[in-house]
Amino acid sequence: MKPIEGRKRVVIEGINPQVDCGRYPAKRILGDIVTVTAAVFGDGHDHVSGRLLYRHSSAKDWQSMPLSPLTNDLWSASYTVDALGDWLYTLEAWVDHFDTWSADLQKRLAAQPGQPGVSSSAESQDIPLALRSGALLLEQAAGRAKGPDSKRLADEAARLLELANAKSETYDNPLTDEILALVAQYPDLTLATRYSQDLHLWVDRERARYSTWYELFPRSTSPDPARHGTFADVQALLPTIAAMGFDVLYMPPIHPIGKAFRKGPNNSVTSTETDPGSPWAIGAKEGGHKSILAELGTLKDFDALVAATREHGMELALDIAFQCSPDHPWVAEHPDWFNIRPDGSIQYAENPPKKYQDIYPLNFESPDWRGLWEALRDVFTHWIKRDVKIFRVDNPHTKAIPFWEWCIGEIHKKYPDVIFLAEAFTRPHVMYSLAKAGFSQSYTYFTWRNRKDELREYFEEITKPPVTDFFHPNLWPNTPDILHATLQNGGRPAFMQRLILAATLGANYGMYGPAYELGENLPAKPGSEEYLNSEKYEIRHWDRSASTSLAPLITKVNQIRRTNPALQSDGSLHFHNVDNSNILCYSKWSGDNQILVAINLDPTQEQAGWIDLDLKELAIPHNETFDIEDLLTGTHYQWHDRSNYVALRPDVMPAHIFRLLRRPIVETAQTP
Numbered sequence: 146m147k148p149i150e151g152r153k154r155v156v157i158e159g160i161n162p163q164v165d166c167g168r169y170p171a172k173r174i175l176g177d178i179v180t181v182t183a184a185v186f187g188d189g190h191d192h193v194s195g196r197l198l199y200r201h202s203s204a205k206d207w208q209s210m211p212l213s214p215l216t217n218d219l220w221s222a223s224y225t226v227d228a229l230g231d232w233l234y235t236l237e238a239w240v241d242h243f244d245t246w247s248a249d250l251q252k253r254l255a256a257q258p259g260q261p262g263v264s265s266s267a268e269s270q271d272i273p274l275a276l277r278s279g280a281l282l283l284e285q286a287a288g289r290a291k292g293p294d295s296k297r298l299a300d301e302a303a304r305l306l307e308l309a310n311a312k313s314e315t316y317d318n319p320l321t322d323e324i325l326a327l328v329a330q331y332p333d334l335t336l337a338t339r340y341s342q343d344l345h346l347w348v349d350r351e352r353a354r355y356s357t358w359y360e361l362f363p364r365s366t367s368p369d370p371a372r373h374g375t376f377a378d379v380q381a382l383l384p385t386i387a388a389m390g391f392d393v394l395y396m397p398p399i400h401p402i403g404k405a406f407r408k409g410p411n412n413s414v415t416s417t418e419t420d421p422g423s424p425w426a427i428g429a430k431e432g433g434h435k436s437i438l439a440e441l442g443t444l445k446d447f448d449a450l451v452a453a454t455r456e457h458g459m460e461l462a463l464d465i466a467f468q469c470s471p472d473h474p475w476v477a478e479h480p481d482w483f484n485i486r487p488d489g490s491i492q493y494a495e496n497p498p499k500k501y502q503d504i505y506p507l508n509f510e511s512p513d514w515r516g517l518w519e520a521l522r523d524v525f526t527h528w529i530k531r532d533v534k535i536f537r538v539d540n541p542h543t544k545a546i547p548f549w550e551w552c553i554g555e556i557h558k559k560y561p562d563v564i565f566l567a568e569a570f571t572r573p574h575v576m577y578s579l580a581k582a583g584f585s586q587s588y589t590y591f592t593w594r595n596r597k598d599e600l601r602e603y604f605e606e607i608t609k610p611p612v613t614d615f616f617h618p619n620l621w622p623n624t625p626d627i628l629h630a631t632l633q634n635g636g637r638p639a640f641m642q643r644l645i646l647a648a649t650l651g652a653n654y655g656m657y658g659p660a661y662e663l664g665e666n667l668p669a670k671p672g673s674e675e676y677l678n679s680e681k682y683e684i685r686h687w688d689r690s691a692s693t694s695l696a697p698l699i700t701k702v703n704q705i706r707r708t709n710p711a712l713q714s715d716g717s718l719h720f721h722n723v724d725n726s727n728i729l730c731y732s733k734w735s736g737d738n739q740i741l742v743a744i745n746l747d748p749t750q751e752q753a754g755w756i757d758l759d760l761k762e763l764a765i766p767h768n769e770t771f772d773i774e775d776l777l778t779g780t781h782y783q784w785h786d787r788s789n790y791v792a793l794r795p796d797v798m799p800a801h802i803f804r805l806l807r808r809p810i811v812e813t814a815q816t817p
């Protein structure tokens with residue numbers, strides 16, 4: 146089939162960033178410099194030029210940046226995203242006849258008599274004719290230009306014609322940089338190729354990339370063991386949590402809890418009248434996802450907590466779990482939102498092998514799927530209107546992914562600052578698909594990656610493109626559902642190791658706070674990852690004054706994160722070899738801030754080894770001696786060249802978090 150215009154000769158291929166051929170937006174953070182690269186070429190020897198077109202979707206006009214050549218037909222241009230939300234970008238490129246002509250003229254000028262090794266005359270190089278061709282191109286550019294530029298180009302065309310008519314023996318280069326730059330401003334776009342689609346880029350606020358989460362159960366925050374905790378009790382804890390350096394306070398669901406099939410202590414399927422039940426068993430006669438469990442307080446108390454959290458430099462994150470206790474009002478009001486079996490019953494929810502006997506899943510194939518989608522979206526907007534801008538979404542992978550794409554898209558249209566964390570511990574493709582559908586952050590497999598090789602392999606995958614174009618990892622050493630065997634068996638050293646790993650490998654990290662701070666490590670039973678006497682099923686009281694509390698180390702590590710931009714993004718993560726399989730070493734940088742972490746992964750004994758620093762990555766010349774400071778202890782060391790020795794005792798401090806005290810050669814201003 147013939148194209149509508151067959152004279153468009155330039156090809157544009159392989160634009161980066163691009164997620165699934167443009168099906169999903171690539172993601173960036175407010176203030177990022179976005180570099181777009183692509184292969185741009187034409188047939189033959191004609192020169193090509195091109196430009197990047199970009200605009201925020203709310204703006205009518207495109208802005209543009211000229212493409213600069215890299216190597217091998219690869220070109221790039223950059224722009225800064227200075228507004229949240231949806232951006233568009235694409236490329237346009239054309240055969241640049243003026244540039245082709247001017248390069249050709251330089252060759253002719255260089256071949257004139259008088260030039261080294263040249264005997265021919267100017268005329269034999271057709272220079273006058275070439276000048277006439279150039280004059281024509283300048284006249285055309287003048288026709289495209291406006292005002293004084295147009296006159297300037299027309300004058301230049303006339304000057305070239307005069308030179309051509311002068312028939313000189315030899316010619317000097319008639320083109321100045323000023324003229325070359327002026328012509329470049331008025332390209333002939335009649336036969337320009339525009340990339341087949343306008344690509345989308347989603348811009349989040351900084352907290353999507355860098356955040357420090359603290360999870361607690363509000364019902365366990367009362368200083369009086371005889372009483373249910375309240376929002377006011379949480380508010381009283383804010384100074385303590387803020388002082389530890391957290392910026393997101395996350396609470397499991399705060400809604401009325403169902404009575405039907407209520408779970409008792411240790412996930413028992415039976416309960417007594419006094420058991421509080423699981424907060425994820427959402428809904429009772431008092432209300433559902435938009436209501437508050439009366440024991441926690443009132444809506445006014447909630448609003449006060451949201452405001453107080455902000456006053457402490459943090460944000461409150463709510464847990465949104467789309468499922469219903471059999472007592473949830475939706476079960477009676479919208480039976481068609483559930484999958485009713487032939488005997489009239491509803492199958493309880495599962496996340497195999499886990500069974501959730503106290504909740505019903507929603508049916509995303511409901512004939513009233515539209516009504517269901519809208520009701521779920523309205524749950525988010527209900528809380529957004531109460532100034533909650535961060536949501537941890539429970540098991541999003543058990544809900545239809547097209548629903549998420551629609552729901553998050555709808556919310557983001559009006560509230561581009563809302564952050565969604567996907568709590569989906571599932572297959573990699575599904576996790577990635579949720580991120581592409583709009584989730585701003587995602588839980589990861591970090592909790593189950595403990596050996597050096599598996600940590601390195603996993604983090605090399607999730608901190609590099611293409612994954613980083615759509616996925617922001619959030620690392621949790623524990624959650625109320627996951628007490629990994631490493632923590633169960635490794636004692637305090639393991640808690641220290643996993644904290645430091647999470648906080649330095651990931652710009653986003655979080656912890657199920659009280660249990661982590663206090664080194665809670667008893668499983669419900671041998672081989673289980675569930676906590677014994679889990680807070681999910683009963684109210685607990687935590688003695689934060691315990692002398693063994695990890696709070697001082699947590700505070701120190703979070704303060705290191707705050708004061709070192711290198712630890713606030715993931716793209717620069719780079720592993721360095723160590724001759725000991727129990728020591729992991731990696732670096733991160735941002736601008737002139739460089740951090741190098743060396744960590745002993747063995748909780749039982751000292752490990753020592755030689756680090757083989759990748760000097761190129763660190764921009765350190767060979768043979769240099771440089772100062773490094775261990776930010777955990779304040780100790781300075783003089784290191785030299787690439788091989789350097791570390792010895793780490795897990796019972797004392799299993800890691801060094803070094804800052805390199807030298808000014809590295811930073812070659813690019815790009816955010817890593």
Ligand SMILES: O=P(O)(O)O[C@H]1O[C@H](CO)[C@@H](O[C@H]2O[C@H](CO)[C@@H](O)[C@H](O)[C@H]2O)[C@H](O)[C@H]1O
Nearest residue numbers: 423425426466496501502503504539540626681
């Ligand atoms: O399925 P995950 O392991 O990802 O866990 C998340 O979702 C669970 C279901 O919401 C939730 O489970 C808890 O609540 C259930 C409903 O009340 C209850 O049956 C489970 O026993 C309890 O663990 C889990 O906490 C959440 O993180």
